[in-house]
Amino acid sequence: TTAPTMVSRLLLLFFVAIGYGSVSLVGAFQPSPSVVACKSAPFQSHSSFSNQQPARACVSLDMMPITGQEADWMGHSVDDLLATSSFWMAKQYATSPEPIHTAFSVATFLPQPFWLLMILFPKAQLTKKIMGGLEIPLLCCLVHFFIVATSIGEPGATAPLAEFNNVFDPAGDPQNAFMGMVSNYPNFVAEEWSHVLTWDLFVGRWIWIDGLRREIFTAPAVLFANLIGPPGLLIHWITCTISGKEIFESSEKSEIENL
Structure with a gap:
């Protein structure tokens, strides 16, 4: 086992211990x-x-x-x-009568086994079979849609939409406006949380597939895509640069330009 792989696995185990240790199902x-x-x-x-x-x-x-x-x-x-x-x-x-509470937990824990597969066993046939398609990200999308659809049916469902204008008001205080929404609307928190986790998984899967196609070491990038999102993509870019490969090949850019 190479040193980077060992470090990545240790970081992963640390994350699992912290994340799951804070949740006492019992x-x-x-x-x-x-x-x-x-x-x-x-x-x-x-x-x-x-x-x-x-x-x-x-x-x-x-x-x-x-x-x-x-x-x-x-x-x-x-x-x-x-x-x-x-x-x-x-x-x-x-x-x-709190299906959104349950859906929040599902959105949180459903993706985790698949992150483990992509980080610890990126080249395993089981990982390729499960994560090679879009079934798992789409399943996470369904959980997010369930939260949105259920929230719409509850009283005051449109209140967060009215306050969203304050978040995108450049003359105001977007951060405080967003914090107010987080404090006042639990369903909004559930929607945003599942939203973020679903896109994190989508990007993490893209990084993993790119690594398989071009033989790039992706464990740290996928790990951080799960932990804190965008830095995972930055780490993948750094890894590609160190490997002497562009994060996006020139030939692919040309193909897109000619579409």
Whole structure:
């Protein structure tokens, strides 16, 4: 294994550890023991469900007196109670009226295995078979379209469009205007996030294919295309220059000019 390849793989593993370590899927569906001891416990069918968390009108386990029915309740093992509440929360999550929340997660994690293939195994037949076509980018486009279509059907859907004028007002403050939209419109954030991730994947795939066609080392460029987008393309340009190859061959430019 060459040194650049090893460095790229180490960077990738670091990114995976940071990205996935910050997301606790177990924590999303398993409340703490203090929540299990709540009088408005998750397995009561009338408990409200907001932001994927059960109502918490309760005190912690060590503060609540254990008497009567509560003593029978506490006779169960914590593992049993957690398993029951986890099932309840998973069911509520799946049936909650927040499809955009779920689509946001899909848009975030769906592309990641395919990035791994292009970075770690760029010449593998499996990678070529899966990423050689546009099926995966188009699937990401469908997720983005779902977020847009669902957002349109909700109250106040057109409000971000009205404020978009402030973002493109050269006499104003575009950055603050955009930050205001991010703070006030969660659906707009979901749309922009899936938008960015989809185009990152599209460009990363182009870099990977260009590397295969012209035998250019693309792992760092594809990695950074995933991490921070445009710098990945700049790294590919630098790699091409170091390799003595243009990022866009003159013959290709001539073909386009003659179209």
